[in-house]
Amino acid sequence: MRVWLSTAMLLCLLSTAWAGDDWHYTLRPGDSLWKVCQQFAQTPQTCWGKLARHNDLDDPHVLHPGDTLLVPTSWLKEKPIPATVDAITGEVMLYPASGGEPRRLSNGDVVGFGDALETAANSSARLRFADQSEVHIKPTSLLVVTRYRRFLNHQNERTELRLQRGNIRNRVSPRQSDEASFEVYTPGAVAAVRGTEYYLGVDGAETTRNEVIEGRVDVGARGTERQIEGGYATLAHVDEAPIEPVALLPAPAMEVTASHTGVVAAWHTQSEARSYLLELYSQPAGRLLNQDYLSSGHWQKELPVGDYRLLVRAVDENGLRGDESWHAFSVPAPPIEPEPVPEEEDAHWDVWVFMGAAALLLAL
Template structure:
């Protein structure tokens, strides 16, 4: 099945859009009442409580069904919802709207709604930022569905839930309150749940999920088994199997970078347990992913324009788990300016004097002949 067709079929299963004109939509939970919802979200709970049932055609406010949706006018809210937005967009990045409208390329500053899907091409990448400043870097050749996300800064508005169908993402989760619902990433074979940390999730063509944790802890669930993966460890989940026991990630390579005008060279000692190395180059400012390469030797070379960059190198083991991060700030210099041309020097006065004498003498000799 083609990439675009697979994504289009996937969207048929997605939930409806979370935005409906000027209304914000809230999913009811067990024990919710109109008063509790209004007290939590509305500027004037007493007004909200009287008007919310009529606004939603609720026949009996005492019989609210968990899972049902309430529409609350945005102007009633204490806080305005903040949509997820895209940054550092590079290459081909398409958005498939959940309302079924045509897919279209995205640009920096575009927003993403509940149920939208994002697909990156072979050289495409983007960063998705949420209200609480959590962020997801979407790597090339990835398909990510944004099921839902937190839209408020000062209150619990539910978990952020993403679905990675294929490809790779790097997540930096920064919730304001560690007791709030976690940040979840679903894949075809597993679920990774966190409250605040930095970690990678990757799905290959065989639907094997790999998780590598940079900071904090990630709980990886599959087949009714949970693997608690701490910083510096990783796990993988093969199709229809529970997660393997967490294994230590390979150490970060000791990278030495040298630059000259228009050129960058990185070298590092190879590791006995490494099958290869992944190299990523980010342009500064903006932290835009420019290159992603896999090499088996301990060196990497790139011709570059002058500017500021960040280089990331990670070793990969035989299980396909990528090791700890080695970041390097890099500055590629400009070509030095050409040396100035020497200025012509005036002739010494004594030389000019002798030149005149020789000319006069030569003229006199000619006249006497």
């Protein structure tokens, strides 16, 4: 049964997320309004005064590093690049931060600051940012896009998301700065990265699970921070600190056989795995077509002609999903059956017909 976001919950999620069409600049030591305007504004001579009023600053000469300065994007030299969605499967809803009517997303649609995205049980989408970072939103998920990086040349911009429930896979483009450029908040923890590939999931708003494929993710909760390297994972229950990192279960050794009738995948089971997560993607679009949890090392499906990628991950007793096993394959068109050869006609058929007709006339 499909359960969409209630109006009350939506207003609660979005009430603090929207700040209009502004660029969020994080102040650094030594920053001043004049320096910010000189570096980013089209008309720095008049920008600084308007910027003070736009941010309701009591004293424009007193700024605190770490605070956020809101700069209207129309004042900026560089054109901002919006976040867009693609690879949509099924029905994916967008709840605008401005309070407008919810609408169904289509490929290429723009996502603004504070917008909430919700996927149904058999739906998914991919969210793309200006720096080529990607977030793949899995089925039955609710994600609020608090803010995101919109300029390629501004190194101090950050992307902040809130995953209320469900699962996402993040591929974050590396940054030159050592500061975290990508943060995801959940009801029980926060995951901060500079550049990496990792998964994040929220189970019923009670447990946050983080599995790191490459790089490093800093996961913090209840005053405790864990540094999770590639090949490791952690989980955090609400109001509890994250557990010590545990090794991901190894990627299943998978064999895939494809023909015009479909595909068969098989892999050796692992003693520590309680189940296996399987995901099927179309290529080259990267749309998630199918997601299954299996108890055995066997899967098969009839598929139309096309190119695909199959992902299998072992799941341990804590619900942490292991390393990735990817396999690309193609389903070919069925073989063309040769046309039947017509039987050779009797060369003397016409002669026999003529002779028969002549004999009949003579008899008459």
